[in-house]
Amino acid sequence: xxxxxxxxxxxxxxxxxxxxxxxxxxxxxxxxxxxxxxxxxxxxxxxxxxxxxxxxxxxxxxxxxxxxxxxxxxxxxxxxxxxxxxxxxxxxxxxxxxxxxxxxxxxxxxxxxxxxxxxxxxxxxxxxxxxxxxxxxxxxxxxxxxxxxxxxxxxxxxxxxxxxxxxxxxxxxxxxxxxxxxxxxxxxxxxxxxxxxxxxxxxxxxxxxxxxxxxxxxxxxxxxxxxxxxxxxx
Amino acid sequence: xxxxxxxxxxxxxxxxxxxxxxxxxxxxxxxxxxxxxxxxxxxxxxxxxxxxxxxxxxxxxxxxxxxxxxxxxxxxxxxxxxxxxxxxxxxxxxxxxxxxxxxxxxxxxxxxxxxxxxxxxxxxxxxxxxxxxxxxxxxxxxxxxxxxxxxxxxxxxxxxxxxxxxxxxxxxxxxxxxxxxxxxxxxxxxxxxxxxxxxxxxxxxxxxxxxxxxxxxxxxxxxxxxxxxxxxxxxxxxxxxxxxxxxxxxxxxxxxxxxxxxxxxxxxxxxxxxxxxxxxxxxxxxxxxxxxxxxxxxxxxxxxxxxxxxxxxxxxxxxxxxxxxxxxxxxxxxxxxxxxxxxxxxxxxxxxxxxxxxxxxxxxxxxxxxxxxxxxxxxxxxxxxxxxxxxxxxxxxxxxxxxxxxxxxxxxxxxxxxx
Ligand SMILES: Nc1ncnc2c1ncn2[C@@H]1O[C@H](COP(=O)(O)OP(=O)(O)OP(=O)(O)O)[C@@H](O)[C@H]1O
Ligand SMILES: [Mg+2]
Numbered sequence: 018x019x020x021x022x023x024x025x026x027x028x029x030x031x032x033x034x035x036x037x038x039x040x041x042x043x044x045x046x047x048x049x050x051x052x053x054x055x056x057x058x059x060x061x062x063x064x065x066x067x068x069x070x071x072x073x074x075x076x077x078x079x080x081x082x083x084x085x086x087x088x089x090x091x092x093x094x095x096x097x098x099x100x101x102x103x104x105x106x107x108x109x110x111x112x113x114x115x116x117x118x119x120x121x122x123x124x125x126x127x128x129x130x131x132x133x134x135x136x137x138x139x140x141x142x143x144x145x146x147x148x149x150x151x152x153x154x155x156x157x158x159x160x161x162x163x164x165x166x167x168x169x170x171x172x173x174x175x176x177x178x179x180x181x182x183x184x185x186x187x188x189x190x191x192x193x194x195x196x197x198x199x200x201x202x203x204x205x206x207x208x209x210x211x212x213x214x215x216x217x218x219x220x221x222x223x224x225x226x227x228x229x230x231x232x233x234x235x236x237x238x239x240x241x242x243x244x245x246x247x248x249x250x251x
Numbered sequence: 252x253x254x255x256x257x258x259x260x261x262x263x264x265x266x267x268x269x270x271x272x273x274x275x276x277x278x279x280x281x282x283x284x285x286x287x288x289x290x291x292x293x294x295x296x297x298x299x300x301x302x303x304x305x306x307x308x309x310x311x312x313x314x315x316x317x318x319x320x321x322x323x324x325x326x327x328x329x330x331x332x333x334x335x336x337x338x339x340x341x342x343x344x345x346x347x348x349x350x351x352x353x354x355x356x357x358x359x360x361x362x363x364x365x366x367x368x369x370x371x372x373x374x375x376x377x378x379x380x381x382x383x384x385x386x387x388x389x390x391x392x393x394x395x396x397x398x399x400x401x402x403x404x405x406x407x408x409x410x411x412x413x414x415x416x417x418x419x420x421x422x423x424x425x426x427x428x429x430x431x432x433x434x435x436x437x438x439x440x441x442x443x444x445x446x447x448x449x450x451x452x453x454x455x456x457x458x459x460x461x462x463x464x465x466x467x468x469x470x471x472x473x474x475x476x477x478x479x480x481x482x483x484x485x486x487x488x489x490x491x492x493x494x495x496x497x498x499x500x501x502x503x504x505x506x507x508x509x510x511x512x513x514x515x516x517x518x519x520x521x522x523x524x525x526x527x528x529x530x531x532x533x534x535x536x537x538x539x540x541x542x543x544x545x546x547x548x549x550x551x552x553x554x555x556x557x558x559x560x561x562x563x564x565x566x567x568x569x570x571x572x573x574x575x576x577x578x579x580x581x582x583x584x585x586x587x588x589x590x591x592x593x594x595x596x597x598x599x600x601x602x603x604x605x606x607x608x609x610x611x612x613x614x615x616x617x618x619x620x621x622x623x624x625x626x627x628x629x630x631x632x633x634x635x636x637x638x639x640x641x642x643x644x645x646x647x648x649x650x651x652x653x654x655x656x657x658x659x660x661x662x663x664x665x666x667x668x669x670x
Contacts (some may be wrong), residue, residue, distance in 0.1 A: 092580055
């Protein structure tokens with residue numbers, strides 16, 4: 018099994034001379050589910066932006082699925098993200114003006130690869146959407162018709178999971194997706210997320226400052242423990 | 252394709268502000284096209300009004316004024332010219348035909364024009380077309396009248412109807428020549444010129460209805476019946492103007508000069524084309540001002556659109572981050588915003604054009620009755636297409652501004668969704 022994410026000597030600062038991240042090497046395998054923990058402001062979201070190929074590191078290398086991001090041009094990195102990475106944010110993941118189905122299908126609109134994969138596996142995009150909605154307990158007809166803004170927080174986050182998973186990207190990045198949920202829906206959400214990633218063999222990088230969640234994951238990485246910037250400050 | 256879909260739904264999602272923006276753009280486009288339309292239509296309808304006339308002669312005043320009151324029925328003559336002068340000049344050896352014109356009375360808001368039968372034989376409009384009758388024929392008897400197409404249509408006249416001429420102009424003139432009613436003997440084909448809005452009678456009839464009148468009022472105790480008037484000497488004493496057709500256009504300037512130097516009376520002879528050109532020169536300042544104003548109004552509309560898009564942009568940073576996370580490139584974000592402004596401008600332009608056509612269709616009768624402006628509803632002219640194209644380009648350029656902002660945002664924000 019190859020690695021999904023490999024970070025080596027990664028350094029990054031938003032402003033010149035002010036490093037936020039100076040990381041020891043990190044390696045996450047394909048299909049591995051990793052919990053990334055750290056207090057607020059320690060650079061978790063920044064790291065996800067780096068791995069998501071949205072910002073470039075100052076130094077060091079990021080390898081995703083064996084591909085060095087540094088060697089990709091701007092638009093190639095955008096395409097790589099579209100093809101291989103799914104995202105779930107803290108809240109308000111959905112575009113309010115699109116239907117639930119269109120929200121879920123967004124990655125397939127920007128990535129031909131993910132559309133192909135979804136079609137190959139389920140026959141059609143509609144069937145793919147149906148599959149995820151079934152799995153995530155959103156297969157209520159009445160729900161489908163309603164504007165996504167009327168969905169509950171938990172329902173919205175589950176739609177976001179379907180969107181992140183459709184077309185089977187190899188990496189799923191979730192930035193505190195449970196912080197807006199109550200503890201019951203948080204647990205059921207996590208179970209669903211874990212089992213879906215398991216099924217598709219998706220590597221999951223899950224970010225939170227809530228240590229109580231770490232039992233749901235294969236492994237925990239404490240950001241401050243591998244971040245030399247923080248150790249210097251301590 | 253996905254971008255079109257996104258732009259469309261995103262616009263639908265912001266209905267109120269989008270509709271208001273659309274409205275302001277479409278009204279401004281309507282104004283821009285409307286000014287252009289009225290301008291060109293005014294020119295062509297004026298240019299069509301008289302054709303084939305070599306000289307127009309009236310009392311000495313300005314050439315434009317003479318042109319306006321004699322053939323366009325706009326404004327009034329300051330003074331008349333004597334019948335003798337008319338007789339003398341129209342008898343000139345170079346003159347092929349002449350049409351006398353006597354104005355001053357009206358019929359229910361339409362002007363009454365005294366003339367001779369030469370009018371129906373020689374007057375030409377548009378592409379040198381002669382007047383045609385849709386019903387009846389030219390006047391023959393003293394109290395016969397020939398009405399223009401619009402008069403007949405609006406007042407529902409047919410041949411044989413009796414009409415009463417009012418003294419002076421204006422719709423509500425109380426002084427009526429009701430003792431000497433006229434009979435409609437002919438109705439002209441529509442011409443799209445002031446002829447349509449004119450009641451034509453003979454010069455003698457004008458004389459007859461005024462025998463017992465002096466300076467605008469009926470002479471007290473001196474009523475002359477229609478029959479008595481018919482027995483009197485009805486040789487006109489004055490007319491308002493006359494139109495001359497010459498045997499050879501070579502003589503035009505020579506004759507014009509000699510009329511302008513006529514000793515017995517101060518006269519003015521004009522070449523219709525030259526006077527029309529002077530009219531255009533006169534109007535071009537106002538036209539330019541109108542065009543400039545309408546262009547500014549279009550800019551105001553576009554700036555309104557820019558304001559709406561820029562203010563909504565901050566709320567939409569989340570939308571941009573979501574799009575980025577599902578694989579949209581910064582270029583997609585830029586394209587999305589340009590697409591939105593393009594769609595808004597395009598819809599605004601289409602709506603504006605439709606509004607204009609609807610408005611013109613609705614106000615067509617009023618424009619012709621109030622301003623003598625005969626509008627034809629054709630497809631947009633090449634120049635109007637050009638204007639629309641420029642509006643589109645300006646709209647797309649305006650879209651670059653929020654597009655670039657969103658592009659910068661999406662680079663700076665990355666995937667961090669900020670509320
Ligand atoms: N777009 C940005 N531009 C400039 N500085 C930024 C930006 N995003 C984050 N930072 C800074 O980088 C540091 C790390 O922020 P980051 O958002 O990565 O923290 P975090 O661990 O995700 O915090 P939280 O748990 O509150 O989400 C902070 O000091 C923050 O101010
Ligand atoms: Mg964060």
